[in-house]
Amino acid sequence: MEEAIQLRSKYQHFRVLIMGKANAGKTTILQAVCGTSEAPQVYNQQGRRVWPKTTLIAPSNVRSQRGIHDIEHELRFRSNPGFVFHDSRGFEAGSKEELETARAFINSRAAERSVDKQLHAIWFCLPTDHDARMITAAELDFFKRCDTGKVPVIALFTKFDSLDGQAYHELRREGFGHSEAQNGAPRRANKQFECVHLHRILEQRYPPKKELRIRSKLSPQSIKAPLAHKTSDALDTDALKLLLATVQNNNVELCIANFVNRQVPTSLIIALLL
Numbered sequence: 001m002e003e004a005i006q007l008r009s010k011y012q013h014f015r016v017l018i019m020g021k022a023n024a025g026k027t028t029i030l031q032a033v034c035g036t037s038e039a040p041q042v043y044n045q046q047g048r049r050v051w052p053k054t055t056l057i058a059p060s061n062v063r064s065q066r067g068i069h070d071i072e073h074e075l076r077f078r079s080n081p082g083f084v085f086h087d088s089r090g091f092e093a094g095s096k097e098e099l100e101t102a103r104a105f106i107n108s109r110a111a112e113r114s115v116d117k118q119l120h121a122i123w124f125c126l127p128t129d130h131d132a133r134m135i136t137a138a139e140l141d142f143f144k145r146c147d148t149g150k151v152p153v154i155a156l157f158t159k160f161d162s163l164d165g166q167a168y169h170e171l172r173r174e175g176f177g178h179s180e181a182q183n184g185a186p187r188r189a190n191k192q193f194e195c196v197h198l199h200r201i202l203e204q205r206y207p208p209k210k211e212l213r214i215r216s217k218l219s220p221q222s223i224k225a226p227l228a229h230k231t232s233d234a235l236d237t238d239a240l241k242l243l244l245a246t247v248q249n250n251n252v253e254l255c256i257a258n259f260v261n262r263q264v265p266t267s268l269i270i271a272l273l274l
C-alpha cells in the first residue's frame with residue numbers, strides 16, 4: 001500500500017494506447033472515459049501543444065513519417081488530464097507499416113523504466129457494424145504477431161448496438177413482438193458474435209486479456225465503469241490498479257489516506273474508487 005501511495009504522489013498519469021481503424025469509435029470512447037464531448041488537446045514529445053491543422057496540412061510526402069509522429073503525440077482532455085492517450089490512427093486493412101509503427105511504440109514504451117512514461121494499457125477498438133469485414137486480416141495480424149509483454153490489451157468491440165439491431169430484425173422476422181424482440185436482441189447478438197467472430201481473435205497467439213462490447217449509442221455513461229473494471233482486472237500490480245483508480249477520480253488522495261489509516265485492503269479501496 002505504501003508503494004501505491006508513493007506511486008500516486010510521484011506519478012500523475014495513466015497512459016493508454018488506443019488502436020483501431022478510422023471511424024472505429026476511438027474518440028467516442030476516450031470522451032466517455034473522460035466525461036466530456038470536447039476534442040482532446042494534443043502535445044508532442046517535447047510537451048508542446050500541436051494544433052490539429054498542422055497535422056491536416058502535412059504534405060503527402062511526409063505521410064509515412066506522420067504515422068510515427070502521431071503515435072508519439074499525447075492526447076489529453078481538460079476534464080481529466082490524468083489520462084494520457086496515444087492514438088494509432090490509420091490502422092487500416094493491409095497496412096503493415098501501421099502495425100510495425102504500433103509494435104515499435106509498444107515495445108519501446110513497455111520497456112520504459114520511468115512509470116510516468118510507461119504504457120499501461122492498450123485499448124484495441126474493433127467496430128462490429130460491418131459484418132463481412134468485422135475483423136480484418138490486419139487486425140488479426142496484431143493478435144497473431146504482437147507480443148505486448150506486460151502491457152495488457154483490452155479488445156473493445158464497438159458499435160455493438162448495430163448487431164443488436166440486426167438481431168432485433170431477425171427476431172421480428174421469426175414472429176416475435178416488438179418488446180420481446182427488443183429484450184431478446186442483445187442476448188442473441190452476443191451469442192452470434194461469440195460463435196462467429198470472437199473465437200477468431202481468442203485463438204490467436206497473443207489474444208486480448210479482456211474484452212468488452214460497447215453500445216455507446218445507448219449511453220456514453222455505460223462505457224466508463226465497465227472499461228475501468230476490465231482494465232483494472234487486466235493490470236499486473238495493485239500499484240497500477242490504484243494509479244488507474246485515482247486517475248479516474250480527482251482529489252482522492254485524502255480518501256486513500258483515510259482508508260490507509262483504517263487499514264482497509266487495497267482491493268477494497270480499488271473497488272470503491274472505480
Ligand SMILES: Nc1nc2c(ncn2[C@@H]2O[C@H](COP(=O)(O)OP(=O)(O)OP(=O)(O)O)[C@@H](O)[C@H]2O)c(=O)[nH]1
Pocket residue numbers: 020021022023024025026027028029089090158159160161162214215216217
Ligand atoms: N451506433 C454507434 N455509433 C458509434 C458508436 N461509437 C461511435 N459511434 C459513431 O461512429 C462515428 C465515429 O466515431 P469516432 O469516435 O469519431 O471514431 P474514431 O475511431 O475516433 O474515428 P477517427 O478518429 O476518424 O479514426 C461517430 O459518428 C460516432 O458517433 C457506437 O457504439 N454505436
Ligand SMILES: [Mg+2]
Pocket residue numbers: 026027028
Ligand atoms: Mg478519432
